[in-house]
Each structure stands twice: as C-alpha cells, then as structure tokens.
Amino acid sequence: MVLDVKWAVRWLTLCAQAMAENRVWLIELDRAIGDSDHGENMDRGFQAVLEKLAEAQPETPGAALKLTAMTLMSKVGGAAGPLYGTAFLRASTALGDAAEIDPERLAEALGAARDGIVARGKAEPGDKTMVDAWTPAVEAAQAAAKDGAGTVLGVLVAAAEAAEAGAVATDPLVARKGRASYLGERSAGHRDPGAASSALILRAAVGAAA
C-alpha cells in the first residue's frame, strides 16, 4: 500500500462519509454533555472539504491536508473547526511536499496533528477531549513505526484502534475542558463527541489504505 495523494483524497472522502453517517450519533453525544452541534458541524465541514478537493485537485498528500485544514477552519466553527483545522495544518506541514508517506513520516505527522490540538485547545490527557483519542493513537503509531517491520497500514491500524479505545475510555471521565466541563461530575458516563469524531477520522484513514 502506498500513501500518496490518491490515498489522502480517499481518506478525506471516507471522513466525509463517516461524518454524514454518524451525524445524528455525534449530535446525540453532544446533546448529552454539550450543545448538540458537533455532528452538524463536522458533516458540514467535511462536505465542504469534498467540494474544495474536487475544485483544487491537490498534487501531494500534504497539499490535500492543507486544503482540508483551511476548509475546516473556515466552515466548521465552534471549537472543533480551529482544533481540527490546526491538526490537519500541522500534519500537512510535517508531510511537506513528499509524494509518498513512509511509516516514520506518517507517525511524525500524526504526532504533529496531536501537538497542534494540544497547543490550540490547551487540554491534557484525561480532560475528556479529543486529546484522549489522539494521545494513545500517536503513541501506538510511533510504536508501530519503530517496529522496523512497520508498514504504513500497520501504523494506521494501530492509530485507529488506539483512538477508538481512547474515545471509549472517555466515558467515565469528568470533563475539565470544553463545554462539557460546565457539567462537572454530570459529564461522567458519556463519551466525548470530539474523541468520537477523532476516532472516526483515524478509522477512515485505515479504510482508505485497505
């Protein structure tokens, strides 16, 4: 499997599909501990990404991610827009103008995305935010890439599985950042919508490479 611009476009297309399919679920998660807009915003944002990709025809994975970053920042709003926008922008910078991504570069780009989210949102692991999906995902990706025998698919699978486990692990947490934090103890017992959408995004990356 080669991670080139075709993969990137497939990934973003699958992201858009996942957001459309899970729109209501994400709205429901957000309704429980936030303000019911996450699914709507992510769906609108990734539909706009698809339109931009069709228009601009990027030539490298990095260019596709940069276009995604700009579109999410300008279309999503809320906290998710700037956070995902920053994540895709940092990942794009880490990829540079490489035509193909190797396992190490992939792990590095995922780490850069996570660092961008942390820098913008100032959340730490355990705060019940998307950081709780991204941190284990990056650790798993780095471990898989270091394995020598690491393949890009192996790195993506490791990241997606860890992100999914990380999202599930937000269920019992009490939120300390974002809108759910206003609920205090009552935020426990619900999945963080941002961690849930992060897991969907990383799972879509596997789908695009399979």
Next chain:
Amino acid sequence: MKKLINDPRSVVDESVEGFGLAHAGLVTVTADPKYVTRKDAPVAGKVGLVSGGGSGHEPLHAGFVGLGMLDAAVPGAVFTSPTPDQILPATLAVSSGAGVVHIVKNYTGDVLNFETAAELAQAEGVDIRTVLVNDDVAVEDSLYTAGRRGVGGTVLVEKIAGAAAERGDSLDAVAAIGDRVNSNVRTMGVALSACTVPHAGTPSFDLADDEIEIGIGIHGEPGRHKIPMENADGITDRLLDPVLSDLGITGGEKVLLFVNGMGGTPLSELYIVYRRAAQVIAERGAAVERSLVGNYITSLEMQGCSISVLRLDDELTQLWDAPVHTAALRWGV
C-alpha cells in the same frame, strides 16, 4: 417540536436576511461570508467594536449593531461560534484606522475563532484588542473547567464599551472600559425548560415537568444541577445570592440590575423576578440605579431567565445613559 422555519439548514441565513430587511436603515447585511455592519461603518476616527457568536441568542449580537454600540456582529450557526473567514472581513469593514475591539464570550469555540481572526487582522495592519466576557458565577471551579462563561453581562459590556468608542475613546481606553464592566458584572441563569436546536430536532437536555436547571449557560447546555421547581421568589434568591456574594456588593453601592429572559418566558414573569431581586438588593443597602428587563440574550425558545448585577460608578452610569440606536436597544436619540 413545531418551529416557524422553512428548512433547518437555512434558519440563520433567512433570519439574518429578514433582520437586514427589517432594519435596513440601521444595518447592512453581508451574506457570504455572513456579517452585519452598522450602516455608516467605518465611522471615521472611531474605534470599531465587533462581537459575534453562535446564533440563537437574538437579539444578541446583530440587534446591538448601531450608533453607540457595536459596529459589526458576526453570527455563527445556531449555538456555534462564527469562523475566522467571517470575523476577519467584518473587522476590516469597520476598521477606520483607530483599531478594533473584539468582544468575545468565554466559550472555547468563540475564543479560538476570534483569536485566529485577530491574528489575521493584525497581519493586515489592524490593531486589535480583545475583551473577554466571563460573568457566569454558575461555573464554580474555573480551574477544572474552560472557565466562567460569557452570558448576560455581554449585553452590558457591548453597550458601555460602545458608548466609550462613540465618545471618541482610544483603542486601549475602550478595551479598558470593556474589561472594567466585565470585572464588575456577575450573572446566573435558570432554565424551566430546555430549547430545541433546529437541526437537532430534540430538546438540548431533559428536564421533568417539576424540575428546573440552575446555572445554565446560553447554548442550551445543561447547568450545574437540577432541583425541584420553586416559586419565583425562591428561584430569584437562588440566582441572586451567588451573584451578589461573588461581586461582594455592600451597603451604599450603586448597581444596574438586568433581568434577562431566555426567549420563552413572558415579560410579566421577568418583572416578578425583577421585583424580588430589587427587594433583596435594597435589603442589602445597595441602590438599583439603572435597570434593564427583557429578552436580550436568549437561548432560542428556552423558558427561564438570568439575573445580572453590574456595580456602577459615575462613568459607567454616564456611558450606560449615552445615546444608543440599535434594533434592540434605543434611547437618547
């Protein structure tokens, strides 16, 4: 849930378009990207004031665009902050060279999007100051949350900072007045019912018939705790006590008392709340010098209210009294 809409996805577009038509003498509406500017913007030599946030809080913010208040308002999707590609052109449209103040309610999304827009505006040579409004005393432990939210006090910040800009204050002076209002105002709200976001279709939280939610924000997010329904005086005391103690109001002080409706509570009930709040403040030996009662920062059709108390000094009172001409507030002109 019945709503007077055509399509959930076009609620904000159509509402803002209607607002522009209804108040064509006061404002100009730009459709894409969406923002509302004062008809005569940019006003030469004047510091520009831009605010914005999710829609669903009407008349906030577009209803406060006009003489003596905001130069521009930037509406996001319902309960979702606007994006930098709206905030930046709105900022540039009202920039006369004297700088622009962003008035931002302290919600993660609003802060991040305005921060980005401010960086971009600075890069275009516009000097930006940001006044962050965080008056909500319901958020008890700001160390473990995203911090106090910006709620009712936002209206007072916009009015008073707007008056300061109108009288010709410098960029730093307008921002300082905004900060001063923010540090002297506290608010707490209650919901008797939840609201329904158009695209979600179901109420934003569940509340039984005999329950109320204390300490709500303005985005239909649940509050700190549910308690059994009480009468108006009881609820008023629950809201006002933390507001007055946090503000440290003592005898002899002058205040502005603002009872705000969340959108679904009749004015008659807001006055019942006002009555009790005024009694309590008088009992503490403070004087209500100015008042505001009505639906100014709402949460769609939510039933409930918030009580804000602003500690007044002579200058703040004078700026409050200064002429204002907007769709939602008008006096002195």
